[in-house]
Amino acid sequence: MVSTDSLEQFMARGAVWLVLAVIWAAACVWVERDAPRVFRRAGLFRIFLVVLGTLLFLTTCQFGLRSLAVMLPLLPLALVPYGVMREISAPPEYQLLPRQFGGILQKAAQVLPIGRLLDKLRAPGGGGFGSTAAGSTEIALLKKNGQPYDGKDAHGLDQETSRAIRSVQGILLTAIQMRATDVHMEPKVGDELQIRYRIDGILQTISTLPGAAGRAIVSAGKVLADMDIAERRRPQDGTFAALYSGRKFDVRAASGPTNFGEKMSLRLLDSDGGIVKSGLNGIGMRESTLKTLRAIIHKPDGMLIVCGPTGSGKTTSLYAAISEIDVLSRNIITIEDPIEYRLDNISQTAVNTAADLTFAKILRSVLRQDPDVILVGEIRDKETAEIAMESAVTGHFVFSTVHANDTATTITRLLDMGIEATRMQAAVTAVLAQRLVRVLCEKCKVPYKPAADELRKYGIPAAKVTMFYREQGCPACNGTGYRGRTGIHELMVFDNAIRALLVGRPSIEAIRAAARKGGTRTLQESCLYKVIEGVTSLNECARVSK
Numbered sequence: 391m392v393s394t395d396s397l398e399q400f401m402a403r404g405a406v407w408l409v410l411a412v413i414w415a416a417a418c419v420w421v422e423r424d425a426p427r428v429f430r431r432a433g434l435f436r437i438f439l440v441v442l443g444t445l446l447f448l449t450t451c452q453f454g455l456r457s458l459a460v461m462l463p464l465l466p467l468a469l470v471p472y473g474v475m476r477e478i479s480a481p482p483e484y485q486l487l488p489r490q491f492g493g494i495l496q497k498a499a500q501v502l503p504i505g506r507l508l509d510k511l512r513a514p515g516g517g518g519f520g521s522t523a524a525g526s527t528e529i530a531l532l533k534k535n536g537q538p539y540d541g542k543d544a545h546g547l548d549q550e551t552s553r554a555i556r557s558v559q560g561i562l563l564t565a566i567q568m569r570a571t572d573v574h575m576e577p578k579v580g581d582e583l584q585i586r587y588r589i590d591g592i593l594q595t596i597s598t599l600p601g602a603a604g605r606a607i608v609s610a611g612k613v614l615a616d617m618d619i620a621e622r623r624r625p626q627d628g629t630f631a632a633l634y635s636g637r638k639f640d641v642r643a644a645s646g647p648t649n650f651g652e653k654m655s656l657r658l659l660d661s662d663g664g665i666v667k668s669g670l671n672g673i674g675m676r677e678s679t680l681k682t683l684r685a686i687i688h689k690p691d692g693m694l695i696v697c698g699p700t701g702s703g704k705t706t707s708l709y710a711a712i713s714e715i716d717v718l719s720r721n722i723i724t725i726e727d728p729i730e731y732r733l734d735n736i737s738q739t740a741v742n743t744a745a746d747l748t749f750a751k752i753l754r755s756v757l758r759q760d761p762d763v764i765l766v767g768e769i770r771d772k773e774t775a776e777i778a779m780e781s782a783v784t785g786h787f788v789f790s791t792v793h794a795n796d797t798a799t800t801i802t803r804l805l806d807m808g809i810e811a812t813r814m815q816a817a818v819t820a821v822l823a824q825r826l827v828r829v830l831c832e833k834c835k836v837p838y839k840p841a842a843d844e845l846r847k848y849g850i851p852a853a854k855v856t857m858f859y860r861e862q863g864c865p866a867c868n869g870t871g872y873r874g875r876t877g878i879h880e881l882m883v884f885d886n887a888i889r890a891l892l893v894g895r896p897s898i899e900a901i902r903a904a905a906r907k908g909g910t911r912t913l914q915e916s917c918l919y920k921v922i923e924g925v926t927s928l929n930e931c932a933r934v935s936k
């Protein structure tokens with residue numbers, strides 16, 4: 391028989407026990423979803439929570455509800471370390487606390503040994519790829535014909551191959567999560583396979599695998615890309631695709647022999663054009679330049695040439711520009727080599743030199759399809775340039791690219807190709823030069839007061855500047871100090887002065903001088919603006935202007 395008093399006590403304790411059990415269950419569900427996004431070894435936290443729940447249950451069985459006095463503070467307290475650890479390790483999009491708190495936690499983690507432990511657990515780059523990485527099922531691989539590869543034995547693959555395909559899945563998953571554009575798998579001296587990712591344009595070594603596992607992975611890549619597995623001496627290429635959280639990535643695989651065995655590179659293309667969806671606002675252009683550029687691309691005829699070296703984001707900017715044109719009222723046709731993004735309501739054609747479908751040939755046939763806007767992927771020869779410029783003066787707006795360092799060089803390049811000055815005068819509206827600079831990591835960038843002579847060197851008035859920032863490196867940016875990239879631009883609009891110059895075979899310096907008079911800001915000036923705004927560093931400007 392229990393007295394009323396103890397019954398009340400019993401019920402109160404029972405209620406507290408229930409609350410604890412609900413907290414525990416809710417924490418389990420949340421960690422289950424949260425841990426794989428943040429930590430590679432998510433399983434560890436699952437086990438920890440199960441042990442915690444079991445302890446709660448067993449302790450109350452053994453000592454009755456009186457043990458709650460100990461359990462009550464213990465259980466929530468035990469969940470705090472997970473919260474702290476995930477907050478330090480999570481990429482910015484998954485962080486729960488405001489940025490300042492995350493920064494303080496990260497600084498603390500760097501001082502204490504916990505930082506090193508977290509580096510091991512953290513999802514990107516942590517752990518080996520050979521094991522079945524947590525969450526590797528989130529990525530699906532598709533063959534060229536769209537048929538899925540699930541890495542299981544249903545495709546008649548032996549166990550070793552299907553295990554290696556799962557490793558490739560793991561490598562691609564990490565690559566996509568780390569925003570890599572290329573994966574390089576290269577055999578090294580000492581029977582090893584080095585895996586490197588290109589992130590923000592810079593190669594980073596991610597992992598090294600033992601030779602046998604490495605060879606299996608390269609073979610699996612060849613299976614996926616439909617290459618001849620037995621052929622190891624000649625370079626081969628192929629394609630497949632990867633689906634990850636609703637995005638489709640085209641993967642271009644290329645294999646080839648090296649001194650130490652076969653290497654493979656995978657290029658990841660966000661083929662749904664995720665990066666161009668935000669239009670020209672997403673390319674990092676200054677507001678004043680953007681206004682001028684927008685006015686140009688909405689003209690009924692003329693030509694915009696984008697220039698820059700390989701990997702300077704020329705194609706992305708062209709697509710971003712085209713995505714701002716009304717596709718329903720204007721007929722847009724592209725000729726590309728190869729097609730990099732698929733866009734709705736735009737007809738896209740790929741160059742195929744083997745079938746004698748060159749830029750010039752396709753361009754001629756495209757003109758019969760009554761286009762308003764034509765994108766010619768690249769101008770490499772006189773013939774293509776001349777047809778493109780002819781179209782630009784006959785009621786079409788033409789977008790194209792030229793492989794040249796800056797706007798002035800593009801003009802001399804075209805003149806050297808043998809294009810007549812009068813043709814260029816009439817056709818070209820503007821030339822846009824572009825580079826991509828890395829954006830300083832918001833979590834770890836370090837402010838400093840630039841020295842007076844440093845400012846003088848770059849011609850920046852000291853009154854304009856309070857602080858510059860330099861890179862440092864933290865877990866959020868994989869120790870590089872940078873996260874993401876943005877564009878710097880030099881837009882040269884063809885005014886009368888520049889048009890007049892063309893006739894006399896101008897030098898690059900003469901063109902630059904005329905452009906400067908006409909208000910063109912150089913790539914370096916565009917970069918310095920980003921330094922003043924705290925977006926990038928002086929080191930990064932020096933790197934890209936090399």
Ligand SMILES: [Zn+2]
Nearest residue numbers: 831834864867
């Ligand atoms: Zn950082």
